[in-house]
Amino acid sequence: MEGLEGNDLKVSQELKEVYQNYIARTLDSMLKKAWSFGPDKILPEKLWSRTELDSISKKTSVGILTINRTSGEFYDRKQAYDFYLSKEEDTLLKSLAEAYHSQNKKFIVVLNIGGVIETASWKSYADSILLMWQGGQEGGNAIANILIGETSPSGKLPMTFPNRYMDHYSSKNFPGRELVDNPFPSALVGVESEVVYEEDIYIGYRYFETFNVPVSYPFGFGMSYTTFEIVNNSINVNKDGVLEISCFVKNIGNVKGKEVVQVYIASPDGNLEKPSKELRAFSKSKLLSPNEYQNIDFQIEPKDYASFSTEKSAWVLEAGTYKIMVGNSISNISFTESIEIPNTLEVLKTTKSLESNREISKLTKKSMNIE
Template identity: 40%
Template sequence: MVKFYAATSSEVSERELSHMQSIRNLAAECMVLLENDGTLPLINPPRKIALYGNGARHTVKGGTGSGDVNSREVIPIEQGFETAGFTVTTKKWLGDFQRRVENAKKAYADKLEAVKREQGEGASVLYYLGNPFKEPHVQAITSADHQESDTDTAIYVLARNSGEGKDRTNAEGDYLLAEEELEAIRFLAKAYAKCIVLLNIGGVVDTTELRKIQGINAILLIGQLGNVSGYAVTDALLGKTIPSGKLTDTWAASYSDYPSSETFSHINGNVDDEYYTEGIYIGYRYFDTFNITPNYCFGYGKSYTAFSIQTLDVTADGEQIMVTAEVENIGKLHPGREVVQVYTSAPAGALEKPYQELAAFAKTKLLAPGEKEVLRISFPVRAMASYSEREAAWILEAGLYYVRVGNHSRNTQVEAALSLPEAVKTVQLKNLFRDTEELKEITQDVSPYSYSSEAVEKEMAKVMVLDSSQFICETAEYQKHRPLLREHAPESENYDGGCKES
């Protein structure tokens, strides 16, 4: 067995240097450009930058608890700009905030020590887990700060830390932006010719109030990029690397739009048990099926350039569906990479189904302006099956299955339809354990999301007929129950589990 050891030398190894360079080169692939009016990339950047926000000097590299990693050095965004040759002209503001953080950390450490002294070491650990450290709110940005910065370009780094032992809350300074943060960004948007907001976060934050602020030129979700964050961010802002990430979450317009918003974590007062009533309606499947418009949808992400996506063909057999699409960089100035996303919509039937589900995706190479690439994206026909709890099986119900192609969940076109004459089972399982209490899941009760050309696209779509008799049902094999578990096994009638012949 291969053994891995932590470095014991104070000298930085070639391995570490190589890994940090790889991270730096690849980091922009993860960044998601939410808004941009052409300000980014900074082609002719000023040599002075006004840098603000709680993440400018205290850049968050990763999560808490097991999400944390020990690093020899962490490069904050401030240092990244300075290494790139910029002069950060807001040292006084950053220094004032640093003192606020240091004072807050000292007060927190004193509190832990007091709990330990009064109640014992175990009590201080419990206090730490239940009351993790919270950074203080940022101080105001003043007219004097603006004048002393001596530049027309301001960058605000909004940071959030979360992870093990630190559940998110629907509160200011966490999911919601604190009023101090909003006031600071409003001031920057008015005072500076260029105002860029960087989101140094590991989870979703509310962007509704942020989007209302006039004068923000760009919003870039940088995420949490590890110990070379400062270098990676500077590279992306200058166009040395190109942001090409896509959202893996749906960013709602209101916290209450999320289906579990009333019961998650501390909200209902129960941190011991969590009941997930969403069922199949997780993320974009919920927002699309229940026709709720988000601020930013699943799969969304802009680029420094623009792309066209043309579906050349969709083919299908009994095993695979293949989508062939041509992507062209139709911009004039910048290279970029695009992600072609393929979604499928299953027919209405006895089983609940979301409006659409992501089936497959592929990313282009770095395309220069005017350059094209043909992508071939395939996925199994079986991937379109839905699960039946009653029959303990994955089932393709009869009807039309639509194939949609685009670059995010709210920007697709119906390109083909697959007709299945008869329902088929693809996998037969067994119900081994009964629920000890009934769980009521939400069900669709409204019309799903749609768009103006959808009906016409469905009518014009190429239709391919799938042969139901060609599907082979796989039956899962289980180990025999150990004697200690027999009393919990279901009755024999739930065990037949064979596949119905097509």
């Protein structure tokens, strides 16, 4: 609110007063129960009738709804009211969208969150979604700068936004089992538990991409107020296995902005199984004016695109064909080129100090019938 007002935007004084009173009253009631900053302590959404929302949409030029989540240590996120929207949030979001759209006005959702939430079921209701994570004291000013177009957003998703919580392979392992015979009991954290993650190398986007699981927003995704073109200049590999990649990124839109060029590599399945593609390098351009371009260069050492062999306890660059892909997200590749590594290289030897003392079931392409 302060960020908007500080940028000479008028906020509804009626809404301001109603929400300030509602927040003070609700927060006071919640704090009397117990101190906590867990997800169950997020203020519940205020309920509005459709008549009230229609009245609000007529008096204002644009609607903004902030979805809030908190994050911290020593507690686990909940599916019901942390990953998914609450029933009240879902109803309010869709009702607000319908109210503003009936007036031919825009409806914006701002996500003030610390981790991924479900977006697939409601994203079509919003004209734009601004993901701010948890911006802190200057978050309000940053949001206002973006909403009025003073700053063009240029961030990219560092994680995948799945359609459903259960689409994450790790959901089959979590929350694990309680350790009744826990050797390190703690009065502070209560009952200890053991979680055995079975994804192996298929953590995060590597799982969704390799096993073709549909997502709401892919890894590396992020829009801005302008558009860019990424053009290949050259891709070479020297005798030591060092990759040298050069490309041009050009602003082909109408406003200034920045782009993040991302390099993905598909490594051959040799003695080691590999994900279908992995992010191996990225670089953000400078602020580019319309029609301005910049040369972006990458130098990727063998250790930076090698794979780990548990048998050899070493990072190994296996011989074979490597596919180099450059784009602005894992699902939007601008150009692809293949290079050959003639001989297998052992690039970094490690120790087995953290080797598991028991067999763990691991996810593999074979176990999922994928070649």
